[in-house]
Amino acid sequence: MMADVTALALVALLLPAVSFLILAVVVPLRRLGRPAAYVSLLCAGGALAAAALAWRGAAERSRLVWDWIPAEAGPLATIGVLVDHDSTSMLLLVALVAFLVQLYSIGYLSDELPYALGRYYTYQSLFAFSMMALVLAPNFVQLFIAWELVGLSSYLLIGFWYHKPAAARAAVKAFWTTKLGDVGLLIGIVMLWRHTGTFDLTELQAMVNSGTVAAAGLSVMTFCIYLGAVGKSAQFPLHIWLPDAMEGPTPVSALIHAATMVTAGVYLLHRTSWLFALTPEVLAIVVWIGALTALLAAVLACVQDDIKRVLAYSTVSQLGYMMAAIGAGFSAAGFFHLLTHGLFKALLFLGAGAVIHAVGSNDLSRMGGLVKRMPQTAVLFIIGSLALAGIPFFGGFLSKEDVLGTVWEGGHVVPFAILMLVAFLTAFYMFRVVFLAFFGAEALVAHAHAAAASSADHASAHGAGHGPGSHGSDGHAAGGHGIPHDPPAVMRLPLWILAVLSTMTGAYVTVSGPELFLGHLEHEPTSPAWLMPAAVAVAGAGIALAWLTYQRAVLDAERLASSMGVLRTAALAKFWMDDAFEAVYYRVFLGFSRMVGWLDRYIVDGVLNVVSEWTVVGGDKLRAMQTGRAQDYVVAVGAGLLAMLIWIGWGR
Amino acid sequence: MSGLPFLSIITWAPFVSAVVIMFCARHRPLLVRWTATIGTGISLLASLWVYWAYDRVSAGFQFQETFALVPSLGISYFLALDGMSALMVLLTSIIIFAGVFASWTVKQRSQEFYALLLILVTGVYGVFVSLDLFVLFLFYEIAVLPMYLLIGIWGSSGEVRPQGIFGRAMGWTGVGTKEYAAMKLTLYLLFGSAFILVGILALFVAAGSRTFSFLELQSIRFDPSLQSWVFLAFYVGFGILAAIWPLHTWSPDGHASAPTAVSMLHAGVLMKLGAYGVVRVGMGLLPEATVQWAWLVGLIGCINIVYGALSAMAQTDLKYVIAYSSVSHMGVVMLGAATLTEHGLNGSVFQMFAHGIMTGLFFALVGLVYEKAHSRAILKMGGFGTMMPGIATAFTIGGLSSLGLPATAGFVAEFLTFLGAWSSAHPWWLFPGVFGAFITSLYVLRVTRYIFWGPKSDDPHFAHLPDAQGTEWAALGILVFVLVLFGVAPGLAIGPIDTATVPLLERLAPLMSAARTR
């Protein structure tokens, strides 16, 4: 049975790779578009089936590895699969969301040109493969490889509409920012290898358990590894790339920038939690940064007018939650939240995609009253929002309780308070979106129609607009749809599946605990009894505030906002984080490199040219000795002879 | 099969085709190209066979061919190959084979062009397979000299404005023109080879003026003080070709001015001659001095990495970006070698290979872009991805390898080098290395974004740009395939490399432990 599980995991891993290879190499097939999509979809479906079977079968940890980099004393690095409860759960999530997103994209990207569609599915297959390789990585080397490859897929997919300057910028920004974290990860891996002599997770864990890993310097290593997670999982201060990554197609945002890739950092920390347990000081940093990120992003989410950006910031915020749980020492809670979050956040994004598809714009102010036009989407979106807000029996309820409980348990009172505040804000901003988009006045529909028509050519949809609210549409062509309506079945089906699964799991775990996903937990956090009612009350308060403000208009939104004063200004400016990074890049870094370039060209090379000039000028000067007059030569000969004679005479 | 003199075939096949081209193919450009293809194809097949047939278990120098040239001085035509040189020979074969395709469109005096190119390649092969230092030096000179004509005649001039406090001198020397670049390159490399010659002769005399054979010299323990300065002579001499800072300035000018195939060959292979020389001759013959000077080699390597990357960041001319990236990547090679660890050295040699392929690909692409758009100014271009998707894809893959992305050869090389750096005597070398890789990601993606992404440029010159065609695909396809193949399956290369680096390190190991205890 065990061999079967690893084989199944391997099949799940390799099917997307096969699809990627086929699409990448067989150019005519890729150019056909639709057939390419079907190939990719078929493989993703197969991978999903294999992943589900592997998940069912995973009991004990088992691994299968091959040599990868040889060395004199046995292989330096291996590749393979490591199958256990966690990795198969994550594998299933990845395979499921990847499959559903690919299915959904057939509808969402139906207006794309065939070759672009083929390209899209090539990247999607690459992503699915890389993400699964990451999930199943048996050692740090494969993990890093897959880590970088998902970064690459993310870069390619954000830049899918590469002719859009904003998309091109966002793609590069995402790659650079995460790469900055990866510098830390790479350093950490190298140091750890030197420290322990192995990359292998299983061996490392055995060493940690037997206490043979020296503690000296270990915190530097874990901190460096954590830096990688900071980049990938969009933790403060490297969170700046994720909102911009929304320039990619919405299904991509759902898959990569919400459900799977961005959670890789959380997954990494969960995977190596036994290692981090040796360095409590790093874990303390993880908690604080996690809580801070959650708060920061939640505040930012409240002021966004772009539906995708709200969701993006909420993703950042939820990642902060997960990190905080891991930092508190109960990584299982963070991982649990990761799994449930993956489902309902994918649902939310795909729902938002349906809205964008219908309205032709990302802007919340162009939506409103959509519940009448697209009732199914509205229901699905609300289910997702309830799950995110942490309402009992919905997807995110228990996992959020667990996170809060573990942070309380870990004795981090201030982060706990922050996270409670974030729970309130989360409910508020999600239902702000719900009320603004699906309820309220419908007057703007005609306007939306015009907007849809004008954004049909997504290359020219928007220029360099960068402030909140000026983001225009997803670049998606919705021209031709007169009145917004529910999406076609191919898009609706994934939404329903996600909603049902999310709610079912939410209800199930609310009743019977998270063992289904996490296996038997060694020490389940015992949260205090008051926590659950308190959290629900906070979430309810958030929803109520949103309702009062945006539905009933009891509170004036503008006055509420302006009462926040400087906080609001700061939030609108994204706390000047992007500006700070941009300034560092353009002023400091680019300036410095220009200086080096100038020095090289005009000083280092200049010295060379001076030497060259001196050589030639010196030769020119010496040339003057050759007057060409025979008599001068005779004088020289005579003088030389005389000098020789004198010199000889001198010796006597 | 094994009775054939494979190494001689590899080395001389291009030379023979050069002779054929000069005497039999006058005014028949297609025949010229096909002769070159066949000559380099024979070399490629033979080197693939040699690489395949190289016995990794018994290791050591194989495929030996000996033929006494001047017995009284101990000069002989002695060819042999170990794991490291086998990989370098394979690299050369791949690059020149692709280079022939990439320069298919050379119109002006193609006969002479191809003949010189092939003679140059003969020299390169010769250096990699000779084990007689005198013959090695002869081949080295053959590899360096045709470059002058190739750049001076078929090159292209760039735009460099003389300024700064040395502006007058720069204007005076004609900075930026192809003649300047050709002359600078040749003078620099000949300056270096003077050091090499002195070093070789010093060892020859110190060994009793009997032999130039690498193997015999290797068995002699030279006086440490002699080793010390001879190593420096080799380091400077070969190092110039490997573009060590601050003797690297010939390389951006030279690469930027050279025609496509020459840039490919030069950055792809010739720079490796320098690194190969330092490792093979310097480190192989002078163990004490290697341990003594490792800190210098590594330090300069670190400077190269960061300095080259920063300089590349500042360039606006596409070819200069790539050329400076070569400076940066050769730093990785030197750094890996200086770590004196198994993984570091493996990474170093692997980086020679990876960078060779990658930069060959880059220069081929730049050549294509230039040929179609007639521009190298990054800031003027834009949105080429829509018009030349194939070139854009290949460029992206090359760029990703350049910044060390996994699944391309660049990652394995850099990763091994970093492992070596952190376990060497100077662990801090890791940080410049990793930081350099990060800067590389900045400038590579910046360039990609400017050229291939974004909206189409308004410039009417760029209105209709065709994608790569015909033989150009062959060149790109080969290079991309090799780049990815060796990235996915690095064992293909690391296996043979390991057989060459481990014996080298075994000679160094006692010295290093002695140095540590001292």
Add this chain to the structure above:
Amino acid sequence: MGLQAYLVLSAVVFCLGLFGVITRRNTIGILLGVELMLNAVNINLVAFGRFRGDLAGLVFPVFAIAITVAEAALGLAIVILLFRVRRTVMADHLDLLRG
């Protein structure tokens, strides 16, 4: 008179010739100077031959004089050619050797 007197005479003649070669602007003059220097050497040879009783010392000058004649003829021919080409025989103007 001893050998020394002849040697002094020879040195004086040589120096006169050298002086002429160096200072004369006319090429003919330079040629004459060269002749003087050659004859100074001849004087030396004859003097040494006479005082050491070695006939070889007398034979050499005969050779030298014969060759000098040929050389003078050749030199004059070159001067004439130079004059035809350059329209001058002034040594100052003849700087074709200049680097």
